[in-house]
Amino acid sequence: MAHLLPLRASLPAAESHKSSSKPLKFSKRTRESKTPIYNPKKGSHGASNKTQKLNLEVSPHRAVSAVRLMRIELGGAFADLLNEKGKGSGDNEMGYVARTLGFRTRELDYRDLRLVTDIVGGTIRWRRFLDYLICSICHDENTFKRMEPLLLQILRIGFYEIIKLDMPRYAVVDENVRLAKVALRPGAGNMVNGILRKLILLQENNSLPLPKVEGDERTQARALATLYSHPVWMVRRWTKCIGQEEAIRLMAWNNSDPSFSLRANRGKGVSRADLVMKLNLLQVPHELSLHLDDFVRMKTGLQIVIQAGLLRDGLCSVQDESAGMVVSVVDPQPGESIIDCCAAPGGKTLYMASHLSGRGMVTAIDINKGRLRILKETGKLHQVDGVISTIHADLRIFAEKNPTKGDKVLLDAPCSGLGVLSKRADLRWNRKLEDIEQLKNLQDELFDAASLLVKPGGVLIYSTCSIDPEENEERVAAFLLRHPEFSIDPVDRYVPSDFATEDGFYSSNPIKHSLDGAFAARLVRDSESRCTISMCFLARSFR
Numbered sequence: 001m002a003h004l005l006p007l008r009a010s011l012p013a014a015e016s017h018k019s020s021s022k023p024l025k026f027s028k029r030t031r032e033s034k035t036p037i038y039n040p041k042k043g044s045h046g047a048s049n050k051t052q053k054l055n056l057e058v059s060p061h062r063a064v065s066a067v068r069l070m071r072i073e074l075g076g077a078f079a080d081l082l083n084e085k086g087k088g089s090g091d092n093e094m095g096y097v098a099r100t101l102g103f104r105t106r107e108l109d110y111r112d113l114r115l116v117t118d119i120v121g122g123t124i125r126w127r128r129f130l131d132y133l134i135c136s137i138c139h140d141e142n143t144f145k146r147m148e149p150l151l152l153q154i155l156r157i158g159f160y161e162i163i164k165l166d167m168p169r170y171a172v173v174d175e176n177v178r179l180a181k182v183a184l185r186p187g188a189g190n191m192v193n194g195i196l197r198k199l200i201l202l203q204e205n206n207s208l209p210l211p212k213v214e215g216d217e218r219t220q221a222r223a224l225a226t227l228y229s230h231p232v233w234m235v236r237r238w239t240k241c242i243g244q245e246e247a248i249r250l251m252a253w254n255n256s257d258p259s260f261s262l263r264a265n266r267g268k269g270v271s272r273a274d275l276v277m278k279l280n281l282l283q284v285p286h287e288l289s290l291h292l293d294d295f296v297r298m299k300t301g302l303q304i305v306i307q308a309g310l311l312r313d314g315l316c317s318v319q320d321e322s323a324g325m326v327v328s329v330v331d332p333q334p335g336e337s338i339i340d341c342c343a344a345p346g347g348k349t350l351y352m353a354s355h356l357s358g359r360g361m362v363t364a365i366d367i368n369k370g371r372l373r374i375l376k377e378t379g380k381l382h383q384v385d386g387v388i389s390t391i392h393a394d395l396r397i398f399a400e401k402n403p404t405k406g407d408k409v410l411l412d413a414p415c416s417g418l419g420v421l422s423k424r425a426d427l428r429w430n431r432k433l434e435d436i437e438q439l440k441n442l443q444d445e446l447f448d449a450a451s452l453l454v455k456p457g458g459v460l461i462y463s464t465c466s467i468d469p470e471e472n473e474e475r476v477a478a479f480l481l482r483h484p485e486f487s488i489d490p491v492d493r494y495v496p497s498d499f500a501t502e503d504g505f506y507s508s509n510p511i512k513h514s515l516d517g518a519f520a521a522r523l524v525r526d527s528e529s530r531c532t533i534s535m536c537f538l539a540r541s542f543r
């Protein structure tokens, strides 16, 4: 079993429930309390004078983490946006804390911000696993189900800190008990105390109540889903597709701390060497990308980069190398007319534009006006707006009506995002199996629409940030059956051979490449010489 455990987890061997003693006693108030609806505008404490109080006893990173978790789970905020100061958090953060908890904490310093990022991301990723343990220790599913949202978040934070971050246990208990007492009431603090101490006892006795991976396929999938904290449907889908061992490696990757890449903004005349100099000055550890000239990779220090203003000043962008290599597949050249069909918020548009050296045009189409506005603003900031034009439209309608044609057309299709689960901590819980079916239909419709915009002899690139064959290879196969005028142009001339599949596609695989998952197919209109490759691929796809 040991090899099945997550890379970062330091869990003692799974034992049975029986070592745990009597059910924990909870206060009458807790049992009777109804689940409050999260409404930070109103605040859980109401009185405005109370919200002004500055509390110096409670550790600020825990208070802020608990409130962020509430906002993400109940308020629909995105975990990744909340981590960037100034985008969704920043100045408003303390307002949310005051309205939700009834007090303010001191301002967060860099160390606090890092802890908040770690705790919020980790607690979301490990939610299923943590809830399983909390529920087991409560001994009563109803108690767990009726638990107040804030109390549950405080417990999740405590469990995550003890089990996954290996923090000093009794300090974690004291701090979280204090938070529950001040933010809720003394009885809630007693409850946190009882449950966390029980967890410590079980951990010390190597008897955490963890499920065993045994039984039929469904039961094993459920156990793995708990141990690796993923939805059961994902575990079953991956186990079927890549086998249990690879599925476990993939889940371990999704649970690991994400690494980030920065792209030097050459559109603004910033070279990678300039960016490296800045990172050295800031003492941010980084490595040069092995695959892309403009990119550097970093494991930590993103908060420092953000606070130093490197993104705000347009010197660089946060962009994964896997997304950068999709642009390599497009291979934008000065003077070309490129249509980016699903362009916002513009990561690929901006990178393509920076290749044009001021000659040519990237036409960025998107249905989402707000995201398109971000693209426009970032284009200006990056000084590539002279070669970008934006069109707010539904691609399916636009392509039918508009005679515009491009030398190259990129369709970066809306997808499940199953390749980027390590960066998007909350995405796994928001995705449903049914989404894939709906997305496939949309992907087919957009694929057909995008094909109308390709000049004869032009190139159509279909890409996703998914690792699911039904959204990738199968969509291309179905498209080629509907559109015999297109054929596959193998990508091995554009990306390192390690990223080229035998069918001629680009595939970045988290397990193999330690990057986000991504896919791209390069299709050329009317090219007889390549027909054989397409026909071979089609034959294999429908075998």
Ligand SMILES: C[S@@+](CC[C@H](N)C(=O)[O-])C[C@H]1O[C@@H](n2cnc3c(N)ncnc32)[C@H](O)[C@@H]1O
Residues within 6 Å of the ligand: 341, 342, 343, 344, 345, 346, 347, 348, 349, 365, 366, 367, 368, 371, 393, 394, 395, 396, 412, 413, 414, 415
């Ligand atoms: C995967 S994201 C694109 C990411 C973008 N290429 C980048 O690199 O930043 C997919 C985009 O498709 C857009 N979209 C979805 N349906 C669309 C439609 N019918 N027409 C145009 N855009 C659409 C969404 O608004 C979203 O911005």
